[in-house]
Amino acid sequence: MTRKNTLVLIATAGSAALLLGAWGFQYIGGLAPCKMCIWQRYPHGAAVLVGALALILPRATLLPLLGALAALTTAAIGVFHAGVEQKWWEGPTSCTSGDIGGLSTEQLMDQIMSAPLVRCDDIPWEMLGLSMAGWNAVLSGVLVLVWIAAWHAR
Numbered sequence: 001m002t003r004k005n006t007l008v009l010i011a012t013a014g015s016a017a018l019l020l021g022a023w024g025f026q027y028i029g030g031l032a033p034c035k036m037c038i039w040q041r042y043p044h045g046a047a048v049l050v051g052a053l054a055l056i057l058p059r060a061t062l063l064p065l066l067g068a069l070a071a072l073t074t075a076a077i078g079v080f081h082a083g084v085e086q087k088w089w090e091g092p093t094s095c096t097s098g099d100i101g102g103l104s105t106e107q108l109m110d111q112i113m114s115a116p117l118v119r120c121d122d123i124p125w126e127m128l129g130l131s132m133a134g135w136n137a138v139l140s141g142v143l144v145l146v147w148i149a150a151w152h153a154r
Contacts (some may be wrong), residue, residue: 004064007150011052011067014143015044015074018136025132031125035075036081040136043074047143054150061151068147069107071140078137085123085131086147095120 022041025031035039054063056151081113084091095118118124123131130138 002058002154004057004150004153007056007146007153008051008064008067010062010142011064011071011146011150012048012055014139014146015047015051015071018139019044019048022132025125029125032118034120035092035119035120036084036120036133037079040074040077042080043077044140046070047074047147055068064147064151068144068151071147075137075140075144078135078140079135081120082131082137084121085133087121091120109111137154 019041020032022037026033033145045068050063050067050070054060058065080089081091083089125132127135
C-alpha cells in the first residue's frame with residue numbers, strides 16, 4: 001500500500017470512527033443530538049465517501065482535497081457549536097434557549113411550546129474541558145492535516 005493510500009485510509013477511518021462515536025453516544029448512551037450535532041455528521045459521511053472513492057480511484061488526485069474540505073467543514077461547525085455551548089456567541093434561534101427578557105406570558109408560553117427537545121447551547125457531555133463539539137473540532141482539524149498530507153503524498 002502506498003503512503004498516500006495509507007493516509008487516505010487513516011483519514012477515512014477517522015471520520016468513520018467519529019461518526020460511530022456520535023451514534024454510540026446517541027443510541028447506546030442515550031444522548032439525543034441537537035441540530036448542530038447532526039450538521040457535524042454530514043461532512044464526516046462525505047469524507048468517508050470521498051475516502052472510499054480515493055482508494056478505488058487512486059489517480060483522482062483532487063479527492064484528498066475534497067476530504068480535507070469535508071473535515072474542515074465539520075471542524076468549523078464544531079468550533080461554532082462549542083462557542084454556542086460556552087455562550088461565546090449566539091447560536092441558531094431554532095435550537096437555543098434565546099433571551100426571554102421582555103416577553104409576555106403568552107409569548108413565553110409560545111417559546112416554551114416551540115422549544116427544541118435538545119438545545120444546541122447545552123453541554124450534555126464533556127471530557128478534559130471539551131464538549132463533544134469541541135472534540136469533533138479538534139479531531140477533525142487533525143483529519144484535515146492527514147488529508148492534506150495524503151494529497152501531497154505519492
